[in-house]
Amino acid sequence: MTTNDPILKVENLKMYFPIKRGVIQRTVGYVHAVDDISFEVRKGETLGLVGESGCGKTTTGRTILQLYKATEGHVFFEGKDLTKLRGEELRLMRRRIQMIFQDPYASLNPRMTVEQIVGEPLVVHGLARGNEIRERVKQLLTMVGLNPAYVDRYPHEFSGGQRQRIGVARAISLKPDLIVCDEPISALDVSIQAQVVNLLEDLQKELGLTYVFIAHDLSMVRHISTRVIVMYLGVLVELADRKALYDNPLHPYTIGLLSAVPIPDPFVEEKRERIILEGDVPSPINPPSGCHFRTRCPLAQQLCADQRPEWKEVEPDHFVACHYWYNSKTLKRR
Numbered sequence: 352m353t354t355n356d357p358i359l360k361v362e363n364l365k366m367y368f369p370i371k372r373g374v375i376q377r378t379v380g381y382v383h384a385v386d387d388i389s390f391e392v393r394k395g396e397t398l399g400l401v402g403e404s405g406c407g408k409t410t411t412g413r414t415i416l417q418l419y420k421a422t423e424g425h426v427f428f429e430g431k432d433l434t435k436l437r438g439e440e441l442r443l444m445r446r447r448i449q450m451i452f453q454d455p456y457a458s459l460n461p462r463m464t465v466e467q468i469v470g471e472p473l474v475v476h477g478l479a480r481g482n483e484i485r486e487r488v489k490q491l492l493t494m495v496g497l498n499p500a501y502v503d504r505y506p507h508e509f510s511g512g513q514r515q516r517i518g519v520a521r522a523i524s525l526k527p528d529l530i531v532c533d534e535p536i537s538a539l540d541v542s543i544q545a546q547v548v549n550l551l552e553d554l555q556k557e558l559g560l561t562y563v564f565i566a567h568d569l570s571m572v573r574h575i576s577t578r579v580i581v582m583y584l585g586v587l588v589e590l591a592d593r594k595a596l597y598d599n600p601l602h603p604y605t606i607g608l609l610s611a612v613p614i615p616d617p618f619v620e621e622k623r624e625r626i627i628l629e630g631d632v633p634s635p636i637n638p639p640s641g642c643h644f645r646t647r648c649p650l651a652q653q654l655c656a657d658q659r660p661e662w663k664e665v666e667p668d669h670f671v672a673c674h675y676w677y678n679s680k681t682l683k684r685r
């Protein structure tokens with residue numbers, strides 16, 4: 352069940368990667384992968400996180416999990432700042448937040464059996480031993496819709512969809528509260544994407560999980576999300592309830608993303624103008640001044656180059672970072 356209580360709070364988070372050159376590996380600049388973002392994840396919800404490739408989604412997920420040490424900012428989980436935790440305290444917290452990865456081929460060790468892969472977190476955290484592990488892994492396989500008799504098989508013996516199920520079994524093995532699902536269906540055949548989404552939804556209900564669900568286009572999170580965040584070049588541009596985001600998008604970038612989603616109706620398709628989102632995403636090494644989106648924005652004015660737009664709640668529970676969001680109504684939608 353979704354409530355308004357936050358389970359996770361991200362505050363002014365920045366993750367800059369140093370760029371090193373030369374023999375002495377001098378730092379010559381930074382990749383501004385995540386550049387000052389703040390948001391909350393509510394208990395029981397699925398928060399979609401969407402943006403084009405390279406905009407910082409994976410880095411956001413990994414920084415939340417403390418797989419990267421944040422350059423600046425805070426990540427509060429049930430009120431505790433994860434960026435400040437060390438040693439045993441961090442290890443205990445880590446059990447409760449897990450990640451599912453995009454590529455079910457690359458993320459599973461090919462030399463480990465299913466029992467070893469799914470059971471590893473239990474061993475590392477000292478939660479099961481010997482035969483217990485095997486039994487627990489069998490239960491987990493059943494929970495994700497795999498035959499428990501497969502415990503001794505290796506990843507290459509499974510299809511893409513089955514491998515992703517193994518990744519899911521591993522992620523739920525420690526009974527986490529929050530799972531960051533990093534494009535869990537992007538690498539799968541369209542025909543099996545829905546099955547994996549359905550599995551994640553069933554597990555969410557059964558286990559009371561909260562998800563951050565990352566995707567590179569809005570069509571993939573439409574079905575599953577409670578709320579959706581749109582990210583562009585390291586920053587958040589819009590956050591709203593699913594319905595508000597799709598029916599009433601306010602940021603020019605969101606409108607552009609929505610107009611890029613193909614509509615299976617030839618009549619609508621013909622009338623539609625794909626005016627927005629020309630050109631490429633600029634480099635996060637030197638993002639544009641002011642609003643990061645200004646080099647591609649049809650509404651851009653001088654102020655957009657001079658000042659970064661504030662992250663503002665312009666309608667209840669609807670946040671947008673744009674100086675001229677009220678003008679976005681003039682943009683052609685679909």
Ligand SMILES: Nc1ncnc2c1ncn2[C@@H]1O[C@H](COP(=O)(O)OP(=O)(O)O)[C@@H](O)[C@H]1O
Nearest residue numbers: 368382384403404405406407408409410411635
């Ligand atoms: N470990 C890293 N070291 C240096 N640069 C990185 C690293 N990880 C990601 N980046 C860069 O940070 C930016 C954001 O990457 P990423 O978070 O993977 O985006 P997304 O998941 O949205 O595709 C990209 O420009 C990427 O090249």
Ligand code: SF4
Nearest residue numbers: 642645648655673674
């Ligand atoms: S702040 Fe300016 S450049 Fe950025 S999205 Fe709004 S109108 Fe476009």
Ligand SMILES: [Mg+2]
Nearest residue numbers: 408409410534
């Ligand atoms: Mg990614």
